[in-house]
Amino acid sequence: MAANRSGTGARAALRRSLHTPIGLSAVIAGLLLAALAVAAPPLFGDRAEAIDTGATNQGVSGAHWLGTDSLGRDIMARVLVASRLTLQLGLTATVIGLAGGLVLGVAPSVLGRRAGRAVTAAVGVLVAFPGLLFVLFLATVFGVGSTGAVLAIGLALIPSLARLIQNLTASIAGSDYVAAARILGVGRFRIVVRHLLPNIVEPVVLFGVQAATGSLIAFAGLSFLGLGVQSPDYDWGRLLNEGLGRVYVNPASALAPGTAVVLAGLVFGLIGEAVAQAGGRRTVTVPTATPTDVPAAAAEQDTDLPPGNANKDPQDRPDVNGDALVQVTDLRVAFPGGRTAVRGVGLTVAAGEAVGLVGESGSGKSLTALALADLVPYPGRTTGTVRFDGADLRSNPRLGTDLALVFQDPMTSLNPALRVGRQLAEVAEVHLGASRGGARARAVARLAAVGIPDAGRRARQRPHEYSGGMRQRAFIGMGLMAEPKLIIADEPTTALDVTVQKQVLDLLGQVRAGTGAALLLISHDLGVVAEVCDRVLVMYAGRIVEELPVRRLADAAHPYTRALVGAIPTMATDPASELATIPGRPPEPGEEFPGCAFAARCASATDRCRAELPVLAAAGGGAGHRVACWHPAEPDAEPEAARAGSEAAA
Amino acid sequence: MAALAAFGEQPSGAGGLRAAARALAGDSWPGFVARRLARLLVSLAVVVTASFAMIHLIPGDPVHAALGPTADPALVAARRHQLGLDRPLPAQYGSFLNNLFHGRLGESIISQTPVSQIVSDRLPATLRLVAPAVVLILLVAVPAGMIAAVLTRDGRRRRGELAFAATTGVLAALPEFLLAVGLIALFAVTWPVFPVAGQSDLSSYVLPVLSLTVVPTASLSRVVRVEALRVLREDYMRTARAKRLPARLVYLRHALPNLLTSSLTIGGMLFTSLLAGTVLVENVFAWPGLGSTIVQAITTKDYPLVQGVVLVYGTFALLITFAVDMAVAAVDPRSTVRGN
Numbered sequence: 002m003a004a005n006r007s008g009t010g011a012r013a014a015l016r017r018s019l020h021t022p023i024g025l026s027a028v029i030a031g032l033l034l035a036a037l038a039v040a041a042p043p044l045f046g047d048r049a050e051a052i053d054t055g056a057t058n059q060g061v062s063g064a065h066w067l068g069t070d071s072l073g074r075d076i077m078a079r080v081l082v083a084s085r086l087t088l089q090l091g092l093t094a095t096v097i098g099l100a101g102g103l104v105l106g107v108a109p110s111v112l113g114r115r116a117g118r119a120v121t122a123a124v125g126v127l128v129a130f131p132g133l134l135f136v137l138f139l140a141t142v143f144g145v146g147s148t149g150a151v152l153a154i155g156l157a158l159i160p161s162l163a164r165l166i167q168n169l170t171a172s173i174a175g176s177d178y179v180a181a182a183r184i185l186g187v188g189r190f191r192i193v194v195r196h197l198l199p200n201i202v203e204p205v206v207l208f209g210v211q212a213a214t215g216s217l218i219a220f221a222g223l224s225f226l227g228l229g230v231q232s233p234d235y236d237w238g239r240l241l242n243e244g245l246g247r248v249y250v251n252p253a254s255a256l257a258p259g260t261a262v263v264l265a266g267l268v269f270g271l272i273g274e275a276v277a278q279a280g281g282r283r284t285v286t287v288p289t290a291t292p293t294d295v296p297a298a299a300a301e302q303d304t305d306l307p308p309g310n311a312n313k314d315p316q317d318r319p320d321v322n323g324d325a326l327v328q329v330t331d332l333r334v335a336f337p338g339g340r341t342a343v344r345g346v347g348l349t350v351a352a353g354e355a356v357g358l359v360g361e362s363g364s365g366k367s368l369t370a371l372a373l374a375d376l377v378p379y380p381g382r383t384t385g386t387v388r389f390d391g392a393d394l395r396s397n398p399r400l401g402t403d404l405a406l407v408f409q410d411p412m413t414s415l416n417p418a419l420r421v422g423r424q425l426a427e428v429a430e431v432h433l434g435a436s437r438g439g440a441r442a443r444a445v446a447r448l449a450a451v452g453i454p455d456a457g458r459r460a461r462q463r464p465h466e467y468s469g470g471m472r473q474r475a476f477i478g479m480g481l482m483a484e485p486k487l488i489i490a491d492e493p494t495t496a497l498d499v500t501v502q503k504q505v506l507d508l509l510g511q512v513r514a515g516t517g518a519a520l521l522l523i524s525h526d527l528g529v530v531a532e533v534c535d536r537v538l539v540m541y542a543g544r545i546v547e548e549l550p551v552r553r554l555a556d557a558a559h560p561y562t563r564a565l566v567g568a569i570p571t572m573a574t575d576p577a578s579e580l581a582t583i584p585g586r587p588p589e590p591g592e593e594f595p596g597c598a599f600a601a602r603c604a605s606a607t608d609r610c611r612a613e614l615p616v617l618a619a620a621g622g623g624a625g626h627r628v629a630c631w632h633p634a635e636p637d638a639e640p641e642a643a644r645a646g647s648e649a650a651a
Numbered sequence: 652m653a654a655l656a657a658f659g660e661q662p663s664g665a666g667g668l669r670a671a672a673r674a675l676a677g678d679s680w681p682g683f684v685a686r687r688l689a690r691l692l693v694s695l696a697v698v699v700t701a702s703f704a705m706i707h708l709i710p711g712d713p714v715h716a717a718l719g720p721t722a723d724p725a726l727v728a729a730r731r732h733q734l735g736l737d738r739p740l741p742a743q744y745g746s747f748l749n750n751l752f753h754g755r756l757g758e759s760i761i762s763q764t765p766v767s768q769i770v771s772d773r774l775p776a777t778l779r780l781v782a783p784a785v786v787l788i789l790l791v792a793v794p795a796g797m798i799a800a801v802l803t804r805d806g807r808r809r810r811g812e813l814a815f816a817a818t819t820g821v822l823a824a825l826p827e828f829l830l831a832v833g834l835i836a837l838f839a840v841t842w843p844v845f846p847v848a849g850q851s852d853l854s855s856y857v858l859p860v861l862s863l864t865v866v867p868t869a870s871l872s873r874v875v876r877v878e879a880l881r882v883l884r885e886d887y888m889r890t891a892r893a894k895r896l897p898a899r900l901v902y903l904r905h906a907l908p909n910l911l912t913s914s915l916t917i918g919g920m921l922f923t924s925l926l927a928g929t930v931l932v933e934n935v936f937a938w939p940g941l942g943s944t945i946v947q948a949i950t951t952k953d954y955p956l957v958q959g960v961v962l963v964y965g966t967f968a969l970l971i972t973f974a975v976d977m978a979v980a981a982v983d984p985r986s987t988v989r990g991n
Contacts, residue, residue, distance in 0.1 A: 022813060126694045129972045131920075133927030134964050138701065141949050141957050142708045161920075218826045222931050225828055226946050245832060245935075252836055259829040266824035274816065376893060379805040401895030413886035418908035418983055427904070428894055479894070 018279035027275035030268040041081040049078035068251040087236040091217040098158025106166025110174045127160035150229040169201045210273040221262045325349040332385035334368045340591045342368045344543035355520040357530030360540035370523045401432040405480025409492040411472035415464040422460025428482035451478040470501035491523045542598035549626040558620045558633035605632045698965035702958045717952040756959035766959035777940035784863040792868045796875025822869035828931040831862035848937040859936045867921045878910040912983035919975035923968040
């Protein structure tokens with residue numbers, strides 16, 4: 002990953018791709034094929050042409066590994082020598098196709114609006130015809146033979162390549178930086194040279210490789226049909242044509258040139274895969290430590306704790322809380338390569354309680370939420386125990402009914418292909434055994450309950466017909482199809498307009514009042530949490546650093562929490578004053594600290610903070626206030642900004 | 652057809668016309684159908700014009716080329732007159748269109764039989780190969796691609812991914828005709844299970860249909876896998892898992908429709924090229940269809956026959972594309988918005 006930051010993106014990607022099995026095989030196979038095409042004609046040319054009337058139509062033998070043809074010429078030599086002509090013709094056709102495709106593909110961006118549209122429309126019409134039909138048509142016009150076939154195949158490649166390149170350039174031509182260049186008066190050709198072409202090189206190379214594979218096969222086909230290369234010249238297709246007649250005498254004479262075509266096609270395909278990989282069109286995972294290494298690393302980290310700490314982090318200790326709905330102990334989420342996003346989180350949520358989980362992006366709060374729902378994406382590994390409603394989470398059969406989730410982006414979280422009502426109804430069908438009609442009626446009722454107007458009609462619509470706020474409402478309604486005991490809302494308002502945010506928060510409040518469900522609200526916005534929740538958990542670098550009731554936010558003891566509280570502007574904040582910021586940056590998920598992860602950004606950090614991990618312990622803010630800090634602030638010594646924040650929270 | 656009227660030069664002010672224009676501009680179903688029909692008609696016009704123009708694009712005298720250098724000049728002149736090649740170009744185009752409208756495609760130079768009769772004799776045999784091939788491709792490629800995607804999602808089973816990519820890559824790179832030769836060698840010569848060539852009973856269909864099916868199935872399953880991987884990464888799939896739906900519903904109800912639209916859009920090309928693939932396969936199996944006809948016609952320079960077969964192939968390709976567009980729009984109404 003370091004290569005990405007070093008700024009040599011494409012080259013680094015290519016180098017990474019070469020280290021994968023596909024990339025490596027592509028390079029080796031490509032070199033072998035090129036060497037064959039260069040070396041075979043001088044080496045075996047004479048042998049391939051040598052007519053031996055005494056040894057015609059022979060089968061496989063020691064002297065002729067693949068037998069001889071009707072004039073006694075060695076087939077093995079002919080297949081090897083034919084590689085040059087075959088590749089030459091195929092690549093020439095590809096160059097014709099690629100050149101034509103580039104011209105027609107870039108033309109709409111260079112020409113005026115009307116001419117550009119005409120080109121696009123013309124390509125759109127031509128692209129609907131199958132390539133081979135095009136080839137046959139052109140072969141008829143150009144006449145039977147090599148030249149005609151090269152022209153036919155090359156020209157036939159143009160429409161589809163032009164279409165692909167048009168799509169590429171259209172997306173780049175519509176981008177902000179090209180728009181900016183246009184406004185600055187940069188000429189059309191300059192835009193093409195400076196902005197369009199450099200950005201489409203990678204995919205165009207990929208298309209070119211694919212086109213080369215196609216033209217190789219098309220050429221073999223044409224020659225096989227007798228419309229391509231004519232005697233006495235020979236390419237693989239021609240050899241196949243000649244060999245097929247003798248397939249019963251000597252199968253090798255037909256199979257060998259055929260196999261050659263397939264192998265060459267495979268080499269081109271491999272090169273294409275490698276190019277695609279380098280261009281990021283395929284997921285490349287750099288080989289990293291196996292997931293099994295992770296728990297060991299995590300355990301090590303535990304034992305590394307200074308002797309002042311108990312072997313077990315106090316966060317691990319299950320809270321003695323009989324009516325806890327959710328009880329999380331020592332939750333860890335680790336990824337291969339030693340990146341640990343959640344590092345031993347313990348938390349409880351009581352029935353009906355609203356708990357806020359606050360932190361910067363990357364603090365591990367969303368992964369904590371996903372782990373609570375058993376939805377950590379692969380290859381993340383979750384360890385620790387999560388008890389939900391008295392049973393282990395993963396074996397809880399009522400998860401589909403008792404747990405409701407609300408995600409950040411309602412635009413992408415609903416299935417675009419299914420009607421909204423259907424997406425709600427299936428919950429009742431699957432988990433409550435409702436009939437189709439009953440589930441549908443329930444879905445309409447829930448949509449109405451979350452404030453979707455004309456719910457009966459809206460239920461039959463698909464998500465793209467909804468506004469953002471309505472989708473989030475519908476999503477919340479989906480969670481209410483059963484009777485949830487816990488709603489986990491992960492940044493439920495972040496993707497919404499400010500005016501809609503308030504409505505969605507109010508809706509969550511109404512839902513809680515109506516169902517008595519507990520709420521775990523994940524947010525980066527302490528203000529939102531302060532408005533909705535009873536209790537706040539503050540996360541930093543994968544750990545909970547402070548836990549306190551919302552109304553005591555002003556008494557926050559951890560410097561990080563205090564800084565967050567200070568960062569909330571209120572009506573009382575002097576507009577002329579600068580908003581409080583936290584210096585430095587949050588740590589990367591992979592970074593390890595022997596001590597407090599916040600020490601580097603903390604004004605009151607000491608050597609102890611940097612060396613020893615602070616544990617979550619009771620703090621001065623009264624019951625339910627715990628903090629993981631060696632130098633917690635005294636409740637009285639709060640800065641003015643924190644005071645203002647607490648007023649906002651109240 | 653009412654919506655189509657909007658394409659003609661119409662006096663302004665007609666109420667129904669304004670509605671049609673609104674439909675065309677918007678994302679409604681009739682507007683979408685109208686736009687696609689218009690494109691179909693334009694494309695058909697291109698096919699017709701191209702097949703007419705073909706005989707005039709050939710360098711030299713096509714009749715002379717067809718009848719050979721030693722042909723009697725009087726015969727050449729007579730045949731030129733018969734084909735109408737001695738008349739001015741617009742007049743030729745007019746009578747070509749007129750004949751086409753009445754189902755007349757001219758007469759073969761070589762066999763002197765009407766092209767339309769040759770086409771109607773040969774076309775059914777080709778369609779009897781294409782139809783089962785299309786069904787087979789869809790039935791195999793979509794489940795295979797989906798299963799591969801589910802098993803290899805998020806970088807799981809990297810060796811399995813490589814195996815799938817390699818297998819389908821090899822199969823997709825196989826030329827149909829070579830596959831056909833291999834199948835003949837295996838199942839008609841080594842183990843004579845199926846007939847070598849020709850059209851007879853049901854068993855004679857197995858090898859040709861298989862030759863047509865394997866390559867597109869491999870390509871389509873690759874496309875389906877990539878599309879499925881994309882869909883599986885979408886937020887709505889996490890939603891489906893969050894709802895604790897059974898795997899069957901997660902994949903069939905939530906993933907399948909989303910990957911079908913994009914896969915079919917790409918796969919539409921496969922079906923049209925399948926039509927062309929029949930040309931090669933029919934030649935290997937000596938199948939009495941249009942494909943073997945057109946190759947013979949090209950080699951013997953029987954241009955009216957080539958013209959007719961190109962026309963038929965082109966029309967079928969356009970109809971397939973149109974049908975796929977309609978099917979995609981029916982599955983995913985959002986695609987009607989994308990339109991042109």
